[in-house]
Amino acid sequence: MNAQIVHCTPGRLRIKIPAARHNIAFFSDLQQKLLSAEGISSVTINPTAASLVIVHDGDVDPRAVCRSLPGLAVTSFAMCPHTKAIARGDSERGNDTDLVFLLAKLLPLIFAGHPIARLAEIVGEPILRAVVEDMMRPRSYRLPVTAKEEEELVAIAA
Incomplete structure:
Protein backbone atom coordinates (compact mmCIF):
# COMPACT_ATOMS: atom_id res chain seq x y z
CA MET A 1 0.00 0.00 0.00
CA ASN A 2 1.34 3.47 -0.88
CA ALA A 3 1.77 6.07 1.84
CA GLN A 4 2.84 9.70 1.49
CA ILE A 5 4.58 11.99 3.96
CA VAL A 6 2.45 15.11 3.94
CA HIS A 7 4.01 16.99 6.84
CA CYS A 8 7.19 16.59 8.80
CA THR A 9 8.66 18.65 11.61
CA PRO A 10 11.21 17.64 14.21
CA GLY A 11 9.47 15.20 16.51
CA ARG A 12 6.31 14.93 14.41
CA LEU A 13 5.42 13.18 11.17
CA ARG A 14 2.06 13.04 9.34
CA ILE A 15 1.45 10.34 6.77
CA LYS A 16 -1.50 9.81 4.42
CA ILE A 17 -2.53 6.37 3.17
CA PRO A 18 -5.34 7.05 0.66
CA ALA A 19 -5.97 3.38 -0.16
CA ALA A 20 -6.82 2.68 3.50
CA ARG A 21 -9.42 5.47 3.87
CA HIS A 22 -12.19 4.44 6.31
CA ASN A 23 -10.34 1.19 7.17
CA ILE A 24 -10.44 1.45 10.96
CA ALA A 25 -8.97 -2.01 11.54
CA PHE A 26 -5.95 -1.26 9.35
CA PHE A 27 -5.20 2.03 11.10
CA SER A 28 -5.71 0.55 14.58
CA ASP A 29 -3.33 -2.30 13.81
CA LEU A 30 -0.76 0.14 12.40
CA GLN A 31 -1.12 2.34 15.49
CA GLN A 32 -0.42 -0.59 17.83
CA LYS A 33 2.65 -1.66 15.84
CA LEU A 34 4.07 1.87 15.79
CA LEU A 35 3.45 2.42 19.51
CA SER A 36 5.53 -0.65 20.26
CA ALA A 37 8.52 0.82 18.40
CA GLU A 38 11.25 2.50 20.42
CA GLY A 39 11.21 6.32 20.38
CA ILE A 40 7.55 6.65 19.35
CA SER A 41 5.61 8.51 22.04
CA SER A 42 2.18 8.69 20.39
CA VAL A 43 0.32 7.78 17.21
CA THR A 44 -2.95 9.48 16.35
CA ILE A 45 -5.01 7.87 13.62
CA ASN A 46 -7.76 9.38 11.48
CA PRO A 47 -9.21 6.71 9.18
CA THR A 48 -11.71 9.19 7.70
CA ALA A 49 -8.88 11.44 6.50
CA ALA A 50 -6.68 8.40 5.75
CA SER A 51 -3.87 9.83 7.87
CA LEU A 52 -1.84 9.21 10.97
CA VAL A 53 0.35 11.47 13.06
CA ILE A 54 3.46 10.01 14.65
CA VAL A 55 5.04 11.90 17.54
CA HIS A 56 8.56 10.69 18.21
CA ASP A 57 11.71 11.54 20.15
CA GLY A 58 14.00 14.10 18.56
CA ASP A 59 16.68 11.41 18.26
CA VAL A 60 14.52 9.21 16.03
CA ASP A 61 15.06 9.56 12.29
CA PRO A 62 11.67 10.01 10.58
CA ARG A 63 12.97 8.09 7.56
CA ALA A 64 13.66 5.09 9.79
CA VAL A 65 10.18 5.40 11.26
CA CYS A 66 8.72 5.33 7.75
CA ARG A 67 10.81 2.33 6.73
CA SER A 68 9.56 0.47 9.80
CA LEU A 69 5.92 0.72 8.69
CA PRO A 70 4.96 -2.84 7.71
CA GLY A 71 3.61 -3.38 4.21
CA LEU A 72 3.83 0.26 3.14
CA ALA A 73 5.76 1.94 0.35
CA VAL A 74 6.39 5.42 1.78
CA THR A 75 7.13 8.28 -0.63
CA SER A 76 8.03 11.97 -0.30
CA PHE A 77 11.11 11.59 1.90
CA ALA A 78 12.52 14.84 0.47
CA MET A 79 9.92 16.81 2.43
CA CYS A 80 11.18 15.37 5.68
CA PRO A 81 14.39 17.00 6.93
CA HIS A 82 16.00 15.50 10.00
CA THR A 83 16.75 18.44 12.28
CA LYS A 84 16.54 19.12 15.99
CA ALA A 85 13.66 21.21 17.33
CA ILE A 86 14.46 24.72 18.54
CA ALA A 87 12.68 25.73 21.72
CA ARG A 88 10.89 29.06 21.59
CA GLY A 89 10.14 31.30 24.51
Missing part, protein backbone atom coordinates in the same frame (compact mmCIF):
# COMPACT_ATOMS: atom_id res chain seq x y z
CA ASP A 90 6.58 32.31 25.29
CA SER A 91 7.25 35.81 24.02
CA GLU A 92 7.92 34.44 20.54
CA ARG A 93 4.61 32.61 20.25
CA GLY A 94 2.68 35.81 19.50
CA ASN A 95 -0.67 34.64 20.89
CA ASP A 96 -1.36 37.91 22.68
CA THR A 97 -0.36 40.09 19.73
CA ASP A 98 -2.39 37.92 17.37
CA LEU A 99 -5.46 38.70 19.45
CA VAL A 100 -4.64 42.39 19.37
CA PHE A 101 -4.20 42.31 15.61
CA LEU A 102 -7.51 40.52 15.22
CA LEU A 103 -9.32 43.06 17.40
CA ALA A 104 -7.69 45.99 15.62
CA LYS A 105 -8.86 44.65 12.27
CA LEU A 106 -12.36 43.50 13.27
CA LEU A 107 -13.52 46.47 15.35
CA PRO A 108 -13.39 48.94 12.43
CA LEU A 109 -15.35 46.46 10.31
CA ILE A 110 -18.06 46.32 12.93
CA PHE A 111 -18.29 50.10 12.95
CA ALA A 112 -17.62 50.50 9.21
CA GLY A 113 -20.48 53.01 8.80
CA HIS A 114 -18.62 55.57 10.87
CA PRO A 115 -16.10 57.80 9.10
CA ILE A 116 -13.74 57.60 12.04
CA ALA A 117 -13.41 53.79 11.76
CA ARG A 118 -10.17 53.87 9.73
CA LEU A 119 -8.60 56.31 12.17
CA ALA A 120 -9.62 54.03 15.05
CA GLU A 121 -7.87 51.15 13.31
CA ILE A 122 -4.64 53.10 12.78
CA VAL A 123 -4.55 54.60 16.28
CA GLY A 124 -6.14 51.68 18.12
CA GLU A 125 -3.72 48.90 17.21
CA PRO A 126 -0.62 50.37 18.95
CA ILE A 127 -2.70 51.26 21.99
CA LEU A 128 -4.18 47.76 22.17
CA ARG A 129 -0.70 46.25 21.81
CA ALA A 130 0.60 48.37 24.69
CA VAL A 131 -2.35 47.45 26.91
CA VAL A 132 -2.04 43.73 26.19
CA GLU A 133 1.73 43.83 26.72
CA ASP A 134 1.21 45.50 30.08
CA MET A 135 -1.47 43.00 31.07
CA MET A 136 0.69 40.03 30.05
CA ARG A 137 3.58 41.16 32.24
CA PRO A 138 3.71 39.54 35.69
CA ARG A 139 2.37 41.89 38.38
CA SER A 140 5.79 42.32 40.01
CA TYR A 141 7.20 43.76 36.78
CA ARG A 142 4.41 46.24 36.05
CA LEU A 143 5.15 49.88 36.53
CA PRO A 144 3.24 51.41 39.44
CA VAL A 145 0.28 53.51 38.31
CA THR A 146 0.14 55.86 41.29
CA ALA A 147 2.43 57.06 44.02
CA LYS A 148 0.31 55.13 46.53
CA GLU A 149 0.88 51.85 44.67
CA GLU A 150 4.61 52.60 44.54
CA GLU A 151 4.65 53.14 48.33
CA GLU A 152 2.79 49.84 48.82
CA LEU A 153 5.31 48.00 46.65
CA VAL A 154 8.22 49.51 48.58
CA ALA A 155 6.58 48.52 51.87
CA ILE A 156 6.04 44.95 50.65
CA ALA A 157 9.63 44.67 49.44
CA ALA A 158 11.03 45.93 52.75
Whole structure:
Protein backbone atom coordinates (compact mmCIF):
# COMPACT_ATOMS: atom_id res chain seq x y z
CA MET A 1 0.00 0.00 0.00
CA ASN A 2 1.34 3.47 -0.88
CA ALA A 3 1.77 6.07 1.84
CA GLN A 4 2.84 9.70 1.49
CA ILE A 5 4.58 11.99 3.96
CA VAL A 6 2.45 15.11 3.94
CA HIS A 7 4.01 16.99 6.84
CA CYS A 8 7.19 16.59 8.80
CA THR A 9 8.66 18.65 11.61
CA PRO A 10 11.21 17.64 14.21
CA GLY A 11 9.47 15.20 16.51
CA ARG A 12 6.31 14.93 14.41
CA LEU A 13 5.42 13.18 11.17
CA ARG A 14 2.06 13.04 9.34
CA ILE A 15 1.45 10.34 6.77
CA LYS A 16 -1.50 9.81 4.42
CA ILE A 17 -2.53 6.37 3.17
CA PRO A 18 -5.34 7.05 0.66
CA ALA A 19 -5.97 3.38 -0.16
CA ALA A 20 -6.82 2.68 3.50
CA ARG A 21 -9.42 5.47 3.87
CA HIS A 22 -12.19 4.44 6.31
CA ASN A 23 -10.34 1.19 7.17
CA ILE A 24 -10.44 1.45 10.96
CA ALA A 25 -8.97 -2.01 11.54
CA PHE A 26 -5.95 -1.26 9.35
CA PHE A 27 -5.20 2.03 11.10
CA SER A 28 -5.71 0.55 14.58
CA ASP A 29 -3.33 -2.30 13.81
CA LEU A 30 -0.76 0.14 12.40
CA GLN A 31 -1.12 2.34 15.49
CA GLN A 32 -0.42 -0.59 17.83
CA LYS A 33 2.65 -1.66 15.84
CA LEU A 34 4.07 1.87 15.79
CA LEU A 35 3.45 2.42 19.51
CA SER A 36 5.53 -0.65 20.26
CA ALA A 37 8.52 0.82 18.40
CA GLU A 38 11.25 2.50 20.42
CA GLY A 39 11.21 6.32 20.38
CA ILE A 40 7.55 6.65 19.35
CA SER A 41 5.61 8.51 22.04
CA SER A 42 2.18 8.69 20.39
CA VAL A 43 0.32 7.78 17.21
CA THR A 44 -2.95 9.48 16.35
CA ILE A 45 -5.01 7.87 13.62
CA ASN A 46 -7.76 9.38 11.48
CA PRO A 47 -9.21 6.71 9.18
CA THR A 48 -11.71 9.19 7.70
CA ALA A 49 -8.88 11.44 6.50
CA ALA A 50 -6.68 8.40 5.75
CA SER A 51 -3.87 9.83 7.87
CA LEU A 52 -1.84 9.21 10.97
CA VAL A 53 0.35 11.47 13.06
CA ILE A 54 3.46 10.01 14.65
CA VAL A 55 5.04 11.90 17.54
CA HIS A 56 8.56 10.69 18.21
CA ASP A 57 11.71 11.54 20.15
CA GLY A 58 14.00 14.10 18.56
CA ASP A 59 16.68 11.41 18.26
CA VAL A 60 14.52 9.21 16.03
CA ASP A 61 15.06 9.56 12.29
CA PRO A 62 11.67 10.01 10.58
CA ARG A 63 12.97 8.09 7.56
CA ALA A 64 13.66 5.09 9.79
CA VAL A 65 10.18 5.40 11.26
CA CYS A 66 8.72 5.33 7.75
CA ARG A 67 10.81 2.33 6.73
CA SER A 68 9.56 0.47 9.80
CA LEU A 69 5.92 0.72 8.69
CA PRO A 70 4.96 -2.84 7.71
CA GLY A 71 3.61 -3.38 4.21
CA LEU A 72 3.83 0.26 3.14
CA ALA A 73 5.76 1.94 0.35
CA VAL A 74 6.39 5.42 1.78
CA THR A 75 7.13 8.28 -0.63
CA SER A 76 8.03 11.97 -0.30
CA PHE A 77 11.11 11.59 1.90
CA ALA A 78 12.52 14.84 0.47
CA MET A 79 9.92 16.81 2.43
CA CYS A 80 11.18 15.37 5.68
CA PRO A 81 14.39 17.00 6.93
CA HIS A 82 16.00 15.50 10.00
CA THR A 83 16.75 18.44 12.28
CA LYS A 84 16.54 19.12 15.99
CA ALA A 85 13.66 21.21 17.33
CA ILE A 86 14.46 24.72 18.54
CA ALA A 87 12.68 25.73 21.72
CA ARG A 88 10.89 29.06 21.59
CA GLY A 89 10.14 31.30 24.51
CA ASP A 90 6.58 32.31 25.29
CA SER A 91 7.25 35.81 24.02
CA GLU A 92 7.92 34.44 20.54
CA ARG A 93 4.61 32.61 20.25
CA GLY A 94 2.68 35.81 19.50
CA ASN A 95 -0.67 34.64 20.89
CA ASP A 96 -1.36 37.91 22.68
CA THR A 97 -0.36 40.09 19.73
CA ASP A 98 -2.39 37.92 17.37
CA LEU A 99 -5.46 38.70 19.45
CA VAL A 100 -4.64 42.39 19.37
CA PHE A 101 -4.20 42.31 15.61
CA LEU A 102 -7.51 40.52 15.22
CA LEU A 103 -9.32 43.06 17.40
CA ALA A 104 -7.69 45.99 15.62
CA LYS A 105 -8.86 44.65 12.27
CA LEU A 106 -12.36 43.50 13.27
CA LEU A 107 -13.52 46.47 15.35
CA PRO A 108 -13.39 48.94 12.43
CA LEU A 109 -15.35 46.46 10.31
CA ILE A 110 -18.06 46.32 12.93
CA PHE A 111 -18.29 50.10 12.95
CA ALA A 112 -17.62 50.50 9.21
CA GLY A 113 -20.48 53.01 8.80
CA HIS A 114 -18.62 55.57 10.87
CA PRO A 115 -16.10 57.80 9.10
CA ILE A 116 -13.74 57.60 12.04
CA ALA A 117 -13.41 53.79 11.76
CA ARG A 118 -10.17 53.87 9.73
CA LEU A 119 -8.60 56.31 12.17
CA ALA A 120 -9.62 54.03 15.05
CA GLU A 121 -7.87 51.15 13.31
CA ILE A 122 -4.64 53.10 12.78
CA VAL A 123 -4.55 54.60 16.28
CA GLY A 124 -6.14 51.68 18.12
CA GLU A 125 -3.72 48.90 17.21
CA PRO A 126 -0.62 50.37 18.95
CA ILE A 127 -2.70 51.26 21.99
CA LEU A 128 -4.18 47.76 22.17
CA ARG A 129 -0.70 46.25 21.81
CA ALA A 130 0.60 48.37 24.69
CA VAL A 131 -2.35 47.45 26.91
CA VAL A 132 -2.04 43.73 26.19
CA GLU A 133 1.73 43.83 26.72
CA ASP A 134 1.21 45.50 30.08
CA MET A 135 -1.47 43.00 31.07
CA MET A 136 0.69 40.03 30.05
CA ARG A 137 3.58 41.16 32.24
CA PRO A 138 3.71 39.54 35.69
CA ARG A 139 2.37 41.89 38.38
CA SER A 140 5.79 42.32 40.01
CA TYR A 141 7.20 43.76 36.78
CA ARG A 142 4.41 46.24 36.05
CA LEU A 143 5.15 49.88 36.53
CA PRO A 144 3.24 51.41 39.44
CA VAL A 145 0.28 53.51 38.31
CA THR A 146 0.14 55.86 41.29
CA ALA A 147 2.43 57.06 44.02
CA LYS A 148 0.31 55.13 46.53
CA GLU A 149 0.88 51.85 44.67
CA GLU A 150 4.61 52.60 44.54
CA GLU A 151 4.65 53.14 48.33
CA GLU A 152 2.79 49.84 48.82
CA LEU A 153 5.31 48.00 46.65
CA VAL A 154 8.22 49.51 48.58
CA ALA A 155 6.58 48.52 51.87
CA ILE A 156 6.04 44.95 50.65
CA ALA A 157 9.63 44.67 49.44
CA ALA A 158 11.03 45.93 52.75
